[in-house]
Amino acid sequence: MPPDSLITKKLRSNIKASCSSCGLRELCLPVGLDEQEVRALDHLINQRHKIRRGEHLHRAGLDFHSLHVVRTGFFKTYVLQEDGREQVTGFHMPGEVLGLDAISADTHTCNAVALEDSEVCELPFAKLEGIGRTIPSLMHHFHKIMSREIVRERGMLLLGGMKAGERLVAFLLNLSHRFARRGYSPLDFNLRMTREEIGSYLGLKLETISRAFSRLQEDGLINVNNKRIRLNDIDHLRRQYGSSSCE
Amino acid sequence: MPPDSLITKKLRSNIKASCSSCGLRELCLPVGLDEQEVRALDHLINQRHKIRRGEHLHRAGLDFHSLHVVRTGFFKTYVLQEDGREQVTGFHMPGEVLGLDAISADTHTCNAVALEDSEVCELPFAKLEGIGRTIPSLMHHFHKIMSREIVRERGMLLLGGMKAGERLVAFLLNLSHRFARRGYSPLDFNLRMTREEIGSYLGLKLETISRAFSRLQEDGLINVNNKRIRLNDIDHLRRQYGSSSCE
DNA sequence: ATCTTATTTTGATTTAAATCAAATCAGAGC
DNA sequence: GCTCTGATTTGATTTAAATCAAAATAAGAT
Numbered sequence: 001m002p003p004d005s006l007i008t009k010k011l012r013s014n015i016k017a018s019c020s021s022c023g024l025r026e027l028c029l030p031v032g033l034d035e036q037e038v039r040a041l042d043h044l045i046n047q048r049h050k051i052r053r054g055e056h057l058h059r060a061g062l063d064f065h066s067l068h069v070v071r072t073g074f075f076k077t078y079v080l081q082e083d084g085r086e087q088v089t090g091f092h093m094p095g096e097v098l099g100l101d102a103i104s105a106d107t108h109t110c111n112a113v114a115l116e117d118s119e120v121c122e123l124p125f126a127k128l129e130g131i132g133r134t135i136p137s138l139m140h141h142f143h144k145i146m147s148r149e150i151v152r153e154r155g156m157l158l159l160g161g162m163k164a165g166e167r168l169v170a171f172l173l174n175l176s177h178r179f180a181r182r183g184y185s186p187l188d189f190n191l192r193m194t195r196e197e198i199g200s201y202l203g204l205k206l207e208t209i210s211r212a213f214s215r216l217q218e219d220g221l222i223n224v225n226n227k228r229i230r231l232n233d234i235d236h237l238r239r240q241y242g243s244s245s246c247e
Numbered sequence: 248m249p250p251d252s253l254i255t256k257k258l259r260s261n262i263k264a265s266c267s268s269c270g271l272r273e274l275c276l277p278v279g280l281d282e283q284e285v286r287a288l289d290h291l292i293n294q295r296h297k298i299r300r301g302e303h304l305h306r307a308g309l310d311f312h313s314l315h316v317v318r319t320g321f322f323k324t325y326v327l328q329e330d331g332r333e334q335v336t337g338f339h340m341p342g343e344v345l346g347l348d349a350i351s352a353d354t355h356t357c358n359a360v361a362l363e364d365s366e367v368c369e370l371p372f373a374k375l376e377g378i379g380r381t382i383p384s385l386m387h388h389f390h391k392i393m394s395r396e397i398v399r400e401r402g403m404l405l406l407g408g409m410k411a412g413e414r415l416v417a418f419l420l421n422l423s424h425r426f427a428r429r430g431y432s433p434l435d436f437n438l439r440m441t442r443e444e445i446g447s448y449l450g451l452k453l454e455t456i457s458r459a460f461s462r463l464q465e466d467g468l469i470n471v472n473n474k475r476i477r478l479n480d481i482d483h484l485r486r487q488y489g490s491s492s493c494e
Numbered sequence: 495a496t497c498t499t500a501t502t503t504t505g506a507t508t509t510a511a512a513t514c515a516a517a518t519c520a521g522a523g524c
Numbered sequence: 525g526c527t528c529t530g531a532t533t534t535g536a537t538t539t540a541a542a543t544c545a546a547a548a549t550a551a552g553a554t
Contacts, residue, residue: 079405087405101401103394109401129387133380140376146393147350153400154348154356158326158334160450164541195502203407205542210503226502226550411511441531452512457533473520473532 018042027095027181028069029123029141037135044131047122051075057098057112057120064102066122070094073118074192077110078200088200090152091115091193093178099125100149115192159202167202168212169237172222176231187234191227265289274342274428275316276370276388284382291378294369298322304345304359304367311349313369317341320365321439324357325447335447337399338362338440340425346372347396362439406449414449415459416484419469423478434481438474 019030019041030038048071051057057068060079075092089110092098102108103125132139155174159167180186191198195213196206204212216222221237223230231237266277266288277285295318298304304315307326322339336357339345349355350372379386402421406414427433438445442460443453451459463469468484470477478484 079401081405081408085408087408089401089404100394101397103390104398105391109398129383129390132386133383136376136380139379139386143350143376143393144352146390146397147347149397150348150393150400151351151356153397153404154326154336157336157400157403157450158328160447161328161332161334194500200407203404206502207504207543208541210501211541214503442533443531453532454513454534455511457531458511461533 019045022071024069024071024095029097029138029145031141032137033135033141037138040131040135041138044127045121045123049120049122051114051118051120053114053116053118055114057114058102058108059111060108062108064099064106064108064125066124067097067099067128068112068120068122070096070098071119071121074115075112075118076115076193076197077112079110086200088193088197091175091201094182097123097145097149100146164202164204164208165212165215167204168198168209169216169221169240171198171202172229172231173234173237176234187231189229191229266292269318271316271318271342276344276385276392278388279384280382280388284385287378287382288385291374292368292370296367296369298361298365298367300361300363300365302361304361305349305355306358307355309355311346311353311355311372313371314344314346314375315359315367315369317343317345318366318368321362322359322365323362323440323444324359326357333447335440335444338422338448341429344370344392344396347393411449411451411455412459412462414451415445415456416463416468416487418445418449419476419478420481420484423481434478436476438476 019025019028019038020035022028025031025038030041033041049068051073057075058064070092072094075098076088077090077092077098078086078088081087092112098112098120099108101110128142132142159170162170175189175191176186179189193201194206195209198204199206199209202209213222213224217224221231221233223232266272266275266285267282269275272278272285277288280288296304296315298320304322305311317339319341322345323335324337324339324345325333325335328334339359345359345367346355348357375389379389406417409417422436422438423433426436440448441453442456445451446453446456449456460469460471464471468478468480470479
């Protein structure tokens with residue numbers, strides 16, 4: 001948690017953001033920019049917003065004008081199918097960009113909801129394209145971010161051939177890897193989402209997720225205590241179930 | 248089929264491309280560009296390549312430097328899993344861009360093979376970023392193309408909750424829609440890929456695909472004659488099985 | 495704290511798809 | 525044309541996951 005959270009609390013929202021002093025800088029957009037370029041980016045990112053647990057950042061169908069970078073907290077994205085079922089399309093943690101799907105048609109194609117009290121930086125997309133013209137390395141890095149999102153989504157397709165337990169392990173290894181990059185323990189973390197949400201994301205039912213957790217615990221590979229997960233033998237997990245730990 | 252295919256045949260490869268006179272223009276990158284901008288793009292796209300059925304356009308692990316737009320023909324992309332299984336990640340028809348996943352790490356993350364004799368236009372990516380700086384509308388359109396790819400991949404995730412027959416129908420409706428946009432019949436087309444490749448893409452076994460085809464034919468919804476498919480009641484298909492016909 | 499609701503676990507049963515197996519069919523090359 | 529190989533269809537059986545159901549646990553609200 002950032003030390004300024006107490007200070008900004010009363011403002012509720014609309015804090016001036018600053019990439020220059022942001023701890024996420026190396027994960028986020030300004031990777032590899034020099035001082036002057038980061039200042040230009042500070043100019044672009046006009047606002048930071050607080051989103052409380054359960055609040056939506058955007059909803060499918062709404063006009064798109066800004067990307068958002070998760071600064072603190074945790075989000076899930078999902079779409080509502082015609083039959084009313086909720087299909088989870090992703091979980092998003094600090095440093096990750098939300099809204100890339102919306103560029104396609106200037107309309108959000110999914111809903112994004114905070115799974116815990118969160119903060120996001122707003123990036124007006126038109127401004128980003130404008131600044132990108134003068135800072136080629138920023139534009140290039142943005143292209144890498146979009147491409148990475150394509151690779152990420154593709155990774156889900158690769159789960160197609162796997163069975164329940166393997167899918168869950170791939171999911172846990174993926175989370176573990178992303179936590180590690182953010183300086184959190186890759187072996188011991190707590191899930192922000194329910195079994196049902198995990199199941200939706202992985203194409204399985206919540207009971208199947210629960211059973212898969214129990215099975216992995218029986219086998220001594222992990223410890224499960226409700227939302228708290230401990231990976232006891234991450235090498236074994238990696239060996240046994242593909243190396244789907246990549247971002 | 249383009250009328251110049253006979254002329255260029257003896258050259259085997261390396262034909263000077265020209266967006267200005269390309270029939271795919273409205274599907275491809277130069278959407279909405281004026282004459283002068285299209286000429287600039289002609290400058291960017293230096294080569295057209297012929298890829299024969301079975302030949303690879305690129306392979307996973309190779310250095311990335313160019314995107315490719317399918318001009319004629321049909322491609323499949325796939326990755327080889329550790330266990331040797333081939334996972335199909337997409338099918339690609341004229342006007343569609345290949346290689347967007349590779350921008351992420353300057354390395355191709357999948358293999359692309361021609362399912363029939365094909366032609367592609369080569370877009371050196373560094374040049375594209377350069378020209379994009381001077382033609383904002385081109386850069387913006389490129390962002391839409393990348394975003395569309397994200398949405399497309401996400402669409403696959405939505406199949407998660409569907410059963411075999413529904414997935415196959417969604418797949419057929421998607422192909423139908425893409426054929427229609429290219430001026431081909433949306434009701435009567437022939438598949439370029441095998442049942443096994445369809446199965447791999449949809450996360451099902453080839454026997455299941457075959458059975459699903461037979462079932463749909465029994466129900467009178469489609470006619471199947473090996474690779475030739477005829478949609479008898481596309482409205483019924485759309486109603487019964489979600490509207491996953493979008494690109 | 496207590497109540498209430500949502501989440502999770504576990505068991506029994508059903509079902510859809512995978513697997514195993516074999517026959518048929520189509521296409522490429524001779 | 526014919527042969528051979530790979531692709532497809534169809535059937536029988538097994539298996540993994542969904543579904544149905546109920547109890548146990550955790551999390552929020554008052």
